[in-house]
Amino acid sequence: MANLIGHGGCHHIRSIRVFISGKTEAKGTQAKVTIDKATIKQSRSFSGIWVIPIIALALGLYMVVNTWLTQGPEITIAFDTASGLEQGKTKIKYRNVDMGLVEKVSLNDDFQGVIATVKLDRQAAGLLRKDTRFWVVTARVGVGNISGLDTLLSGAYIQLSPGLGEAGERKFVGLEKPPVTPADAPGLRLTLTTDLASSVSEGDTVLYKGYKVGRVETMTFDTTERKIVYGIFIDAPFHELVDTSVRFWDVSGISLNADASGFRVETGSLDTILFGGVAFGVPPGIKDGEEVGQNSTFKLYSSYNDILDNPFVYGTYYVVSFAQSIKGLEPGAPVEYRGIQIGRVERVLLKEFLKQTNSSDNQGTGDPIPILIYVEPGRMKLPDRESSIATMRRSIQVGVSNGMRATLDSGNLLTGAKYVNIDYYADAEKASMGEFLEYTTIPAIDTGLAQLEQKVNSILDTINALPFEDTVAGANAAIAKLNQSLASVNALLESQSTRGLPDQLNQTLQELNNTLSGLSPDSEAYQSINSSLLRLSRTLGNLDSLTRTLSEQPSALILPTEAVTDPIPEVTQ
Amino acid sequence: MRVATLVLSILLFSGCASQIVEPSYYLLRSQQKLPSGELTPSEDFSLGNVVIASYLDQPGLVMETEGGQLRPARQNLWAEPVYEGVRNIIFVEIAQAMGEELLPSKLSKGTTVVDIRISELHGTYDGEAKLVAYWWLERDGKVLSSYRFTEVTSLTASGYSALVDAETALLKELSQKISASLVAPAATGPKAQPLGVLRVNPSEI
Numbered sequence: 001m002a003n004l005i006g007h008g009g010c011h012h013i014r015s016i017r018v019f020i021s022g023k024t025e026a027k028g029t030q031a032k033v034t035i036d037k038a039t040i041k042q043s044r045s046f047s048g049i050w051v052i053p054i055i056a057l058a059l060g061l062y063m064v065v066n067t068w069l070t071q072g073p074e075i076t077i078a079f080d081t082a083s084g085l086e087q088g089k090t091k092i093k094y095r096n097v098d099m100g101l102v103e104k105v106s107l108n109d110d111f112q113g114v115i116a117t118v119k120l121d122r123q124a125a126g127l128l129r130k131d132t133r134f135w136v137v138t139a140r141v142g143v144g145n146i147s148g149l150d151t152l153l154s155g156a157y158i159q160l161s162p163g164l165g166e167a168g169e170r171k172f173v174g175l176e177k178p179p180v181t182p183a184d185a186p187g188l189r190l191t192l193t194t195d196l197a198s199s200v201s202e203g204d205t206v207l208y209k210g211y212k213v214g215r216v217e218t219m220t221f222d223t224t225e226r227k228i229v230y231g232i233f234i235d236a237p238f239h240e241l242v243d244t245s246v247r248f249w250d251v252s253g254i255s256l257n258a259d260a261s262g263f264r265v266e267t268g269s270l271d272t273i274l275f276g277g278v279a280f281g282v283p284p285g286i287k288d289g290e291e292v293g294q295n296s297t298f299k300l301y302s303s304y305n306d307i308l309d310n311p312f313v314y315g316t317y318y319v320v321s322f323a324q325s326i327k328g329l330e331p332g333a334p335v336e337y338r339g340i341q342i343g344r345v346e347r348v349l350l351k352e353f354l355k356q357t358n359s360s361d362n363q364g365t366g367d368p369i370p371i372l373i374y375v376e377p378g379r380m381k382l383p384d385r386e387s388s389i390a391t392m393r394r395s396i397q398v399g400v401s402n403g404m405r406a407t408l409d410s411g412n413l414l415t416g417a418k419y420v421n422i423d424y425y426a427d428a429e430k431a432s433m434g435e436f437l438e439y440t441t442i443p444a445i446d447t448g449l450a451q452l453e454q455k456v457n458s459i460l461d462t463i464n465a466l467p468f469e470d471t472v473a474g475a476n477a478a479i480a481k482l483n484q485s486l487a488s489v490n491a492l493l494e495s496q497s498t499r500g501l502p503d504q505l506n507q508t509l510q511e512l513n514n515t516l517s518g519l520s521p522d523s524e525a526y527q528s529i530n531s532s533l534l535r536l537s538r539t540l541g542n543l544d545s546l547t548r549t550l551s552e553q554p555s556a557l558i559l560p561t562e563a564v565t566d567p568i569p570e571v572t573q
Numbered sequence: 574m575r576v577a578t579l580v581l582s583i584l585l586f587s588g589c590a591s592q593i594v595e596p597s598y599y600l601l602r603s604q605q606k607l608p609s610g611e612l613t614p615s616e617d618f619s620l621g622n623v624v625i626a627s628y629l630d631q632p633g634l635v636m637e638t639e640g641g642q643l644r645p646a647r648q649n650l651w652a653e654p655v656y657e658g659v660r661n662i663i664f665v666e667i668a669q670a671m672g673e674e675l676l677p678s679k680l681s682k683g684t685t686v687v688d689i690r691i692s693e694l695h696g697t698y699d700g701e702a703k704l705v706a707y708w709w710l711e712r713d714g715k716v717l718s719s720y721r722f723t724e725v726t727s728l729t730a731s732g733y734s735a736l737v738d739a740e741t742a743l744l745k746e747l748s749q750k751i752s753a754s755l756v757a758p759a760a761t762g763p764k765a766q767p768l769g770v771l772r773v774n775p776s777e778i
Contacts, residue, residue, distance in 0.1 A: 534654065541632045545647060563594055566646035567636050570731040572700040 072100060072120040077134045077158065079174045082114040084136045084156030092118055092134075094160040099124040102158065116174075118158070128170065131163030135175035147178065177202070180217045181233040187214065188239030188292070192230040192248050192278065193222070194300035199252040199276035206232050207251060207279040213238035216278060230300060232278060244385065245282050245289030247311065249301040252276030279304075283311045287383050312378035315343065316389045318396075319439040320406040320420060321368035324446055328416040329408065335373045335420045343375035345420060352437055368444070370436050373420055396433075396442065403428050406444040421447075596648040599634065599737045601658025603665040603745065613673045618755050620667075620675040621686040621711070623660040626693065630655065634733055635695035637703075643695065649733040659691055659744060666748030671755065686711045687751060694740055701725045702739030706747050710754070720754055722747050 082105050084090065092100035100120035108115050120128075138156045139148040151157065158174070161182050180203055181187070206214035218231035234242055278300065282289075301307045326348065335343035349370040357367060377388035396404065405428050409421045422442070431443035492498055549556050629635060633646035651658065668674045678686040693705035702725065709719035724743055728735040 537654075538632055538650075564647060565594070566633075566648050566733070567638055567644055567698070568731060569636060569696040569698075569728055569733065569736045570700055571728050571735070 070122055072122040073125050073128060073170060074103075075118050075120060075128060075170045075172060077116045077118060077172045077174045078108065078113055079116060079136065080113050080176055082116070084138045084151075085114070085116050085158075086155075089155070090116075091157045092120060092124070092160055093137075093157050094124065094127060094162070099127070099160055116158070124160070126167070127160060127162040129163040129167050130165030130169045132165075132169065132172065133161040133163065133175055133179055134158050134172055135161075135178050137178065140178075180215050181235075185233070186236035186239075188234040188236075188242055189217070189294050190232050190234065190242070190292075191295055191297045192232060192300040193225070193227045193297060194230070194250075194302070195227055196302065198250045198300075198302065200230060200250055200278055200300075201276060204252075205277045206234060207277055208238060208241055208281065210279075213241070228300075230278070242280070243289035243291055244313070245286045246280045246298075247283055247286075247301060247307045247313075248278055248280040248298050249304050249307055250276075251279040251304075283307050286311055286378070290385065312376040312384050314378065314384055314386050314389055315374050315376035316393065317346065317439050318373050318375060319349065319370045319436040319441045320373060320444045321370045321436070321441065322408050322444050322446075323366065323368040324408060326369055326371065326408065326418070328410070328418040329371065329420070330417070333411070333417065333419045335375060335422065337380075337422045340379070342379045342422070343373055346372040346374050348372075349436070356437075370441075371420065372439065393440075399424070400431065400433050400443060404442070405431070406442045407447040408444070409447055594648050596650050597733065598650050598652040599733065600652045601655065601662055601737065601741060601744070603662045603669075604741065605665055605669050607665065612668075614676045614681065615671065615673040615684070616681075617684055618675050619678040619681040619684040619686050620660075620664060621678040621688040623656060623663065623689045623691070625656045625659060625691040629691065629694055634736060636736075637695055637697045639698045646733065655694075656691075659694070662741060662744040663689065663748045663751070666745050667752050667755075670749050670752035684712075685717065685755075687755065689751070694743075696728070696733075696736040696739070697725075700728045700731070702728060702736055702743055704740065704743035704747060708751055708754070718754070720750070722750055 079085070085102055085105050087102060087105050090102040091098050092102070098121075100118050102116050103119045104117040106115055106117070107113070135158070136156055137148050137159045138151050140146070159178065161179060162184055164184060181189075200216055200219070202216055202219050204216040205212045206216065214232055214234035216230055216232050218229075220229045220231075221227075222229050232248075280298075283304075299313065301310075329345060329348070331345055331347050333345040334341045335345060349372050353367075353370050375392065376384075377392040378384035380392060382388040382391060403424045403426055404422060405425050407421045407423065408418055411417045411419045425445060428443075428445055433443070434441040549561065553559075553561055628643060628645075631645050632650045634649050634651065636644045636646065638644050664675065675687065678684065687708055687710060689706060689708045691704070691706050693703055696702050704722065704724055706722045707719065708722075710717040724746060726739050726743055728739050
């Protein structure tokens with residue numbers, strides 16, 4: 001029977017019946033067997049026995065699909081330590097809603113941290129983005145706040161903070177501390193850099209005109225740039241106050257300044273005094289800036305006065321080389337254009353200069369010493385933006401072709417401090433801009449003051465070379481001789497004969513007076529002299545007449561001349 | 574030889590045979606009759622330099638002929654230097670006008686000094702004598718006032734004697750003008766000038 005069924009194939013055996021019929025009696029038994037032919041009939045009906053397996057199969061499929069459909073993503077989160085993490089117990093929460101469970105906690109490959117494998121609910125998949133952050137929430141007691149006290153009873157859990165970046169991330173690095181600001185909080189996230197660490201730290205406030213508008217989120221040290229990097233967040237709508245014109249400065253603690261006008265104390269809010277903080281604003285003289293994007297970088301100034309001293313962000317470097325003494329030129333010295341400061345001296349490129357000189361054939365030729373200067377277009381009243389650098393460079397290039405030169409001038413004759421001055425010199429020799437390393441060079445000339453200094457030094461050297469000692473010795477000898485001469489004169493004056501001279505002189509003068517008195521107009525001698533002079537005058541007059549006559553008539557000596565008569569004055573009627 | 578000596582002698586003597594004219598000498602003197610007695614020198618004024626033009630400083634009298642030419646006379650001469658005669662007349666005439674004598678400035682210190690310059694003093698072809706003179710009053714090196722005198726006068730007769738008389742009259746008139754200016758030198762203004770006298774600036778002298 002089972003075989004028939006088994007060999008039924010695709011044909012349904014409806015029925016196989018074998019009929020055995022006969023009559024059974026006492027006296028003589030007669031049996032009659034009738035065998036009916038089996039009729040194979042294919043069956044088309046569903047057997048009910050299969051319902052149960054089918055249902056079980058359907059349930060299994062449903063469960064598989066349902067499990068697959070409801071299963072959340074599995075992610076890994078790296079932490080430094082597994083503090084607070086318990087396998088199978090620690091939950092993942094977002095807005096205090098359970099989002100998953102830590103399934104496994106294991107060391108990473110280099111044993112320098114742990115990796116928590118977390119099974120999340122399906123609805124948490126949308127929260128997993130590139131900048132989604134995770135941190136362990138435990139009870140924390142900080143300088144400025146206490147948080148996570150509820151975890152003392154409920155146990156630590158991992159907090160999820162969704163990000164805004166690209167979706168689909170499955171590997172994350174957990175934060176060791178809770179972030180100050182949620183990643184999706186409206187506002188502006190910026191980066192501040194500074195060369196010197198201050199008392200600003202994570203969690204400190206960011207102030208605008210004394211009003212709290214944000215906070216410092218992170219503080220790290222960039223080993224490449226060797227700078228302190230702060231991450232700050234400006235809450236909306238205050239983030240609209242930030243553009244390229246604003247400057248950030250440290251307002252931590254109390255600033256005490258003393259100058260000629262007296263003492264001045266500058267402080268921020270009480271928070272900043274106690275815990276430090278950052279302020280920002282637009283310094284005077286800065287034009288409107290441009291809008292800034294997320295994660296823009298700003299410089300963190302040490303104080304507001306530091307901003308006033310260096311209010312501009314954009315600038316460029318030039319090199320000026322001087323073939324004269326640069327004594328008195330210090331880093332930070334001003335670079336001026338006709339008295340207006342346009343930049344500062346960065347440093348003397350001595351190391352680069354020596355390196356370049358040693359590698360060339362110019363050793364011992366007295367090449368000029370290169371000075372690196374930093375010029376800011378904002379100081380020339382150009383907008384403080386990057387495009388202004390190109391504008392300023394073009395102006396300087398045109399200026400150099402028209403006689404613009406750099407000179408080294410004395411800013412203070414007493415201290416000898418010098419500065420770099422840029423101006424036009426009509427009689428300067430033709431020159432063009434060159435290059436020194438990666439910097440553009442501005443041609444420089446010696447100033448008249450430097451030449452004057454050289455001449456003064458030359459004169460002083462000449463004076464120093466004078467034989468003063470010999471001269472003084474000679475003068476002493478001459479004075480000694482003069483003393484001897486004076487002694488001789490003194491002896492001569494004191495002699496009897498010399499003393500008698502005035503008397504003799506008086507006597508002589510008296511006699512001279514007497515002689516002259518004899519020649520006075522009333523004296524006979526005067527009359528005689530006067531008379532003689534009169535006769536001499538007439539004789540000369542006659543002689544003059546004679547010579548005139550002879551010149552007119554040379555024969556007058558031997559020939560008779562016609563007598564010249566005087567014109568007679570006559571009375572006219 | 575004898576003939577030559579004779580000819581030369583004739584020639585020499587013939588040269589000496591030209592006519593010799595004896596010159597006449599004249600003297601400039603005031604016509605005032607001077608009394609004898611002690612002089613009364615002025616305490617306020619003194620006579621300084623009397624300077625004559627260079628063309629007058631010669632022995633002969635000067636005549637201006639027709640055409641403006643000056644001819645110094647050869648036969649009509651001054652008996653003394655002409656400046657002495659001029660100074661003499663001025664001294665006498667001022668003393669006559671003022672009643673006191675102006676001593677030479679070098680003999681009287683602290684007085685107002687009168688310096689005189691005779692620019693022109695000669696006769697003209699048309700029978701006139703001409704005198705142009707300047708004088709100025711000076712005290713302690715400072716010129717107080719200055720004047721000019723210009724005058725001509727006709728000759729009363731022909732000849733050099735009449736010319737000398739005319740020049741003497743002109744010098745007398747000049748002396749009177751000077752005396753008038755010495756009365757109050759500081760107060761004399763241009764409107765108070767006598768006829769023929771013009772107050773002038775020192776720079777014009």
